[in-house]
Amino acid sequence: MLTTHPFDDDKLREECGIFGVSGAEGAAALVALGLHALQHRGQEAAGITSWDGRAFHTHRAMGHVAGNFDRDDVIRALAGNTACGHVRYSTTGETSLRNVQPLYAELASGGFAVAHNGNISNAMRIRRDLIRSGSIFQSTSDTETIIHLVATSSYRTLIDKFIDALKQLEGAYSLICMTPEGMIACRDPLGIRPLVMGKLGDSVIFASETVALDVVGAEFLRSVEPGELVIVKGTEISSHRPFAPQAARPCIFEWVYFSRPDSIADEHSVYSVRKAIGAQLAIESPADADLVIPVPDSGTPAAIGYAQESGVPFELGIIRSHYVGRTFIQPGDKVRHLGVKLKHNANRALIKGRRVVLIDDSIVRGTTSLKIVQMMREAGAAEVHMRIASPPTRHSCFYGVDTPERSKLLAATHDLEAMRTYIQADSLAFVSIDGLYKALGSEGRPRVKPGFCDACFTGDYPTPLTDQDESGTPVDQFALLEERVG
Structure with missing residues (x-):
């Protein structure tokens, strides 16, 4: 197979894009439109998960948003007024349907879906430790470690479990999560990966870039701040800052290449x-x-x-x-x-x-x-x-x-x-x-x-690189997993 774009092998691929809607009728259709606007950030696969008040619904597919989410039957099956979506380039984990996001799992507290833009730079170490303690992984994506950390946390409430999980992570992440209780959007303490917040009528929208808000007719409110968690429950919006304040370090390449010029x-x-x-x-x-x-x-x-x-x-x-x-x-x-x-x-x-x-x-x-x-x-x-x-x-x-x-x-x-x-x-x-x-x-x-x-x-990396060797080369994830205790 030949890609007719002659320069695809010599560009930095644009990580991923995420989009979430809380409190809008036909939320999945809005998410599909938002993902169209973010298609430049990931052209390998796309997925949408919705919540209708009783059950979660998910459709994930390889390829572009168009063709996968432009069909009425697909959007009708994603019922509910809350939904989140993801477009992907693989930066960790192989290219396969099991790694397409949002990832979903049933936890003791109920369903939990997560869409992630970024890379957890200690995910392989965390994964190895979780597997040794009995966790069973269904993907090779670093995002799944977040679900396992939430599931195994000893804290009582879901939000405290989620914060406990985040505090074990290194690297960059912007997340949109869905639970039966509501939607959570958050950004890593350094704000390396972008995330913005908007409103469309009474609904709240989160997106990787402002252009996705423009496409659905939403008003841009503000950026989610580095280290901030924004929780949406019905019409209630609350902000939590569980991390000590740090000087922000957003990715400079967003302005050079990644973001759309109209963002x-x-x-x-x-x-x-x-x-x-x-x-x-x-x-x-x-x-x-x-x-x-x-x-x-x-x-x-x-x-x-x-x-x-x-x-x-x-x-x-x-x-x-x-x-x-x-x-x-x-x-x-x-x-x-x-x-x-x-x-x-x-x-x-x-x-x-x-x-x-x-x-x-x-x-x-x-x-x-x-x-x-x-x-x-x-x-x-x-x-x-x-x-x-x-x-x-x-x-x-x-x-x-x-x-x-x-x-x-x-x-x-x-x-x-x-x-x-x-x-x-x-x-x-x-x-x-x-x-x-x-x-x-x-x-x-x-x-x-x-x-x-x-x-x-x-070469000034703002966080530890636990999963890399001394030269900065990523450690083979399977070699890590095959290590044996004494």
């Missing part, structure tokens, strides 16, 4: 920040060129900012087809090479004889940049300069982003000149980490390092 993240317009990053990149690394060309679609806002700051014209030198999905063929090398042009193709008449500056959001393995530069040269570009709207990605992420191990990151093994040679560009430059922070303060609010989780650039 607002922590009071910052994602689109405006990306334009500001591009402008900062033009100040730091100008190029003597004729055209500024974005690598679509993620490089477009930064390219607009670069062009406006530099005065070099912005043009669509790479045209993307939005109507190509996957082709289930087994091509030879020649057909495979031609297949990459089904999704992106050079605007040859515009590029021939011109000096171009390509703007992209990041370089991971470098294969994307190499193919794009080759595409420009084949189209007749006189010079090809590459500018990247983030610092070099030198470290893996262990907080819910599917990144290669560090040895496969181009910037971890090559200096700038070696990277330029590898991608065959005439020049290569990245925005500096200081420039990135400056762009994030472009709306008048200064940003002080390390106000974000920027570990993929700096």
